[in-house]
Amino acid sequence: MLSRVADSLYWMSRYMERTDSILRILKINYASSQDSPDDFSWRPVLQVFGNLDDDAISNVGENSRAVLLYMVLDKDNSNSIFNMATQARENARGVQDNITVEMWKCLNGFYHVVRDDRLIYALQHGDPITVLDSLIKECMLYFGITDITMFRGEGLCFMNVGKYIERAIQSAEILDIKLNSLSYDLDKPTDTAYWKYLLMSISGYSLYLKKYQSGFEARNIIDQVLFDVNFPRSVLYSLHHLDLYFERLRDDKNAEGFSKVHFSIGKLKSKVQYSNVQSVSNVGLHDYLTEITTEIDEIGSTLNQYYFAYS
Amino acid sequence: MKAAELFHKYPLTDNTWDEMYNEESVRLHYQNVYETLSNIPADELIKKEELAKSLFMSQGITFTVYSSGEGIEKIFPFDIIPRIITGSEWSFIEKGIKQRLLALNLFLKDVYHQQFILKDGIVPVDLIYSCPHYLREMQGVNVPHDIYIHIAGIDLIRDNDGTFYVLEDNLRTPSGVSYMIENREITKRIFPDLLPQNHVRPVTQYPNILYKNLMALSHRQVSSPNVVMLTPGIFNSAYFEHTTLARLMGIELVEGRDLVVENQKVYMKTTAGLQQVDVIYRRVDDEFLDPLVFNPDSVLGVSGVLSAYRKGNVAIVNAVGNGVADDKAIYVYVPEMIRYYLNEEPILKNVPTYQLGKADERDHVLKNISKMVVKKTNGSGGYGMLMGHAATDQEINDYKQEILKDPRQFIAQPVISLSNAPCYVNGKVQPRRIDLRPFALYGPDGIEIVPGGLTRVALKEGSLVVNSSQGGGSKDTWVLAE
Numbered sequence: 001m002l003s004r005v006a007d008s009l010y011w012m013s014r015y016m017e018r019t020d021s022i023l024r025i026l027k028i029n030y031a032s033s034q035d036s037p038d039d040f041s042w043r044p045v046l047q048v049f050g051n052l053d054d055d056a057i058s059n060v061g062e063n064s065r066a067v068l069l070y071m072v073l074d075k076d077n078s079n080s081i082f083n084m085a086t087q088a089r090e091n092a093r094g095v096q097d098n099i100t101v102e103m104w105k106c107l108n109g110f111y112h113v114v115r116d117d118r119l120i121y122a123l124q125h126g127d128p129i130t131v132l133d134s135l136i137k138e139c140m141l142y143f144g145i146t147d148i149t150m151f152r153g154e155g156l157c158f159m160n161v162g163k164y165i166e167r168a169i170q171s172a173e174i175l176d177i178k179l180n181s182l183s184y185d186l187d188k189p190t191d192t193a194y195w196k197y198l199l200m201s202i203s204g205y206s207l208y209l210k211k212y213q214s215g216f217e218a219r220n221i222i223d224q225v226l227f228d229v230n231f232p233r234s235v236l237y238s239l240h241h242l243d244l245y246f247e248r249l250r251d252d253k254n255a256e257g258f259s260k261v262h263f264s265i266g267k268l269k270s271k272v273q274y275s276n277v278q279s280v281s282n283v284g285l286h287d288y289l290t291e292i293t294t295e296i297d298e299i300g301s302t303l304n305q306y307y308f309a310y311s
Numbered sequence: 312m313k314a315a316e317l318f319h320k321y322p323l324t325d326n327t328w329d330e331m332y333n334e335e336s337v338r339l340h341y342q343n344v345y346e347t348l349s350n351i352p353a354d355e356l357i358k359k360e361e362l363a364k365s366l367f368m369s370q371g372i373t374f375t376v377y378s379s380g381e382g383i384e385k386i387f388p389f390d391i392i393p394r395i396i397t398g399s400e401w402s403f404i405e406k407g408i409k410q411r412l413l414a415l416n417l418f419l420k421d422v423y424h425q426q427f428i429l430k431d432g433i434v435p436v437d438l439i440y441s442c443p444h445y446l447r448e449m450q451g452v453n454v455p456h457d458i459y460i461h462i463a464g465i466d467l468i469r470d471n472d473g474t475f476y477v478l479e480d481n482l483r484t485p486s487g488v489s490y491m492i493e494n495r496e497i498t499k500r501i502f503p504d505l506l507p508q509n510h511v512r513p514v515t516q517y518p519n520i521l522y523k524n525l526m527a528l529s530h531r532q533v534s535s536p537n538v539v540m541l542t543p544g545i546f547n548s549a550y551f552e553h554t555t556l557a558r559l560m561g562i563e564l565v566e567g568r569d570l571v572v573e574n575q576k577v578y579m580k581t582t583a584g585l586q587q588v589d590v591i592y593r594r595v596d597d598e599f600l601d602p603l604v605f606n607p608d609s610v611l612g613v614s615g616v617l618s619a620y621r622k623g624n625v626a627i628v629n630a631v632g633n634g635v636a637d638d639k640a641i642y643v644y645v646p647e648m649i650r651y652y653l654n655e656e657p658i659l660k661n662v663p664t665y666q667l668g669k670a671d672e673r674d675h676v677l678k679n680i681s682k683m684v685v686k687k688t689n690g691s692g693g694y695g696m697l698m699g700h701a702a703t704d705q706e707i708n709d710y711k712q713e714i715l716k717d718p719r720q721f722i723a724q725p726v727i728s729l730s731n732a733p734c735y736v737n738g739k740v741q742p743r744r745i746d747l748r749p750f751a752l753y754g755p756d757g758i759e760i761v762p763g764g765l766t767r768v769a770l771k772e773g774s775l776v777v778n779s780s781q782g783g784g785s786k787d788t789w790v791l792a793e
Binding site for chain 1: 368369370371381382384544545550554555557558561562563564565566568569579580581582583584
């Protein structure tokens with residue numbers, strides 16, 4: 001496969017995973033802002049996903065609609081849904097002959113949806129949850145279509161590598177945003193509604209109830225989001241799948257590249273596999289989560305160097 | 312209101328061939344379509360037009376216009392009423408194009424080798440050496456199977472008595488074939504059952520024929536040669552076409568930066584290292600193909616690709632240097648070429664053409680400029696043309712000054728009235744000017760022309776310029792079975 005094509009597939013997939021993830025974050029945060037406006041702040045979300053300075057954050061931070069407009073439609077925000085849908089589609093456009101027509105139509109359709117005036121109107125005047133749900137549906141459509149139509153081969157492997165790299169980062173970040181607002185104090189009493197929304201947004205709510213059979217405890221949430229191998233959005237699950245799909249790219253012609261990337265993935269996977277909430281709390285949660293995202297970024301750069309370099 | 316009423320107001324243009332009407336009556340081959348359209352409620356036609364637009368949009372059959380850093384998706388305008396060609400008209404066109412292409416291909420081989428045609432004084436030597444598309448780099452280079460013009464898009468128009476004329480020979484990187492294929496797909500959706508009722512010949516086989524021809528050009532004795540398509544990239548207005556053809560043929564779509572030349576061999580950069588390329592179907596013009604030989608600033612091309620080509624290590628489609636054969640000044644000599652190489656009379660006529668490089672013809676044109684279309688010999692896309700009947704005195708005077716600077720760069724033709732076809736414009740059926748570009752494929756087994764082509768339409772009322780850059784659109788083009 002052409003390096004440029006692999007690169008585009010990888011990024012197309014990362015952008016869609018990130019789009020899906022940010023939409024879910026917006027949804028829980030918005031719901032939370034309606035429940036307990038006094039405790040709630042958009043600041044962590046804007047700090048992580050926006051590129052506004054402190055003053056600008058203070059200006060829009062109180063106004064949920066302004067934040068949603070910024071996060072969904074702002075052309076100057078590189079993480080806005082508008083820009084990411086555009087990026088995903090532009091990457092797909094350059095590799096149309098390497099994905100299925102159905103996938104192309106889906107991404108092209110999403111691109112036109114975020115450009116539709118009706119979306120702006122709905123975000124300004126309608127129910128934000130309805131809008132976010134409709135956008136999340138576009139993402140679900142993409143994931144479903146990819147699963148059903150995309151041929152099993154090198155291309156899909158690069159897409160899945162991108163997808164699980166992005167998902168691991170996002171799950172770590174969703175957690176970090178919330179823990180930040182607790183100042184990383186796990187014993188601090190907090191509004192449990194937020195944890196509920198967090199779990200619901202990443203489809204982890206019913207699993208949590210079955211597994212822990214208790215109220216919402218920060219430690220249990222961390223355990224599920226980081227270490228539960230049966231939870232498809234956990235960091236460990238993502239790393240397992242990253243390892244699985246990368247393993248399929250083993251090729252004697254690029255033995256050096258393969259062994260470098262394989263080594264970093266294995267190292268990070270072991271690190272997460274052999275941690276638990278207790279040991280992580282000892283290191284410091286924020287530091288631990290930062291280490292994970294940094295190491296994932298390094299895997300990305302190594303991939304770039306050995307697999308995607310073409311210009 | 313039924314659509315039948317729409318046709319009642321259809322104005323026939325004097326002294327112009329109408330594809331649908333013969334005087335007041337509908338031509339036989341249009342009757343079925345005429346009746347079908349007549350029985351559709353008028354607002355249904357508007358819906359069909361909207362359906363066509365949304366199909367183009369949702370499938371991404373668009374080109375992107377970039378303005379202030381933002382891309383806007385545009386559709387190449389599509390007219391819903393098909394253009395119909397009868398079986399006998401088609402077999403005439405087919406014979407004519409095959410003959411012309413054969414002669415043009417022999418001409419290219421001759422010009423880049425022994426140059427008999429120049430030595431025999433049929434084509435003037437200075438016309439060749441003053442042509443910017445004649446490439447010395449190609450002199451003496453042997454190309455696989457002696458084929459230069461693998462893909463030709465020869466433009467045809469019809470004069471007021473219905474006679475077909477060749478307007479120009481596009482022998483470099485003719486585009487538009489994806490619209491031949493996609494327009495047909497749209498017709499299937501907006502007029503269900505109409506195609507089988509009319510016994511329209513299919514066009515879907517085009518990519519398969521092209522692929523078979525490309526495979527046959529590989530120099531290496533390998534079971535599956537590596538054929539790639541070279542695109543300038545996603546910013547090119549024809550990018551949709553490139554990606555469609557690559558997908559339909561199942562070949563890799565590459566950009567210049569994906570390729571590298573090592574030891575006079577071309578490789579593509581893959582996730583598993585370098586992989587040799589055998590055949591390049593390029594949609595990049597000659598001058599951007601190899602920065603080492605041509606335009607040194609080109610980032611679209613591949614350094615060293617010409618040396619690999621000259622060495623025979625890679626085949627390039629169409630061949631490099633073809634521009635010398637579709638130059639508008641050489642065009643005048645094509646009928647002579649057909650007589651010279653094939654000893655046959657030309658089947659398709661040339662539009663009478665004056666060369667402004669010749670003093671007597673120049674005088675004649677300058678005196679009668681209001682009845683002429685003056686074009687640059689190396690221009691395309693409808694740019695840099697003077698339409699004498701529509702130009703102001705000031706424009707004519709400025710253009711004359713341009714001509715006198717370098718007359719060799721200009722030719723003139725009497726204004727030919729292109730034929731009219733019914734088009735659905737602003738809710739009314741109206742006549743608009745059209746041309747026809749069939750796509751001919753020249754492979755080791757001979758020349759094949761898929762029955763169909765691109766019909767371009769001048770959508771502006773009264774306009775004679777069909778180019779998409781000048782407000783032109785297209786139609787689905789039907790060739791009926793005998």
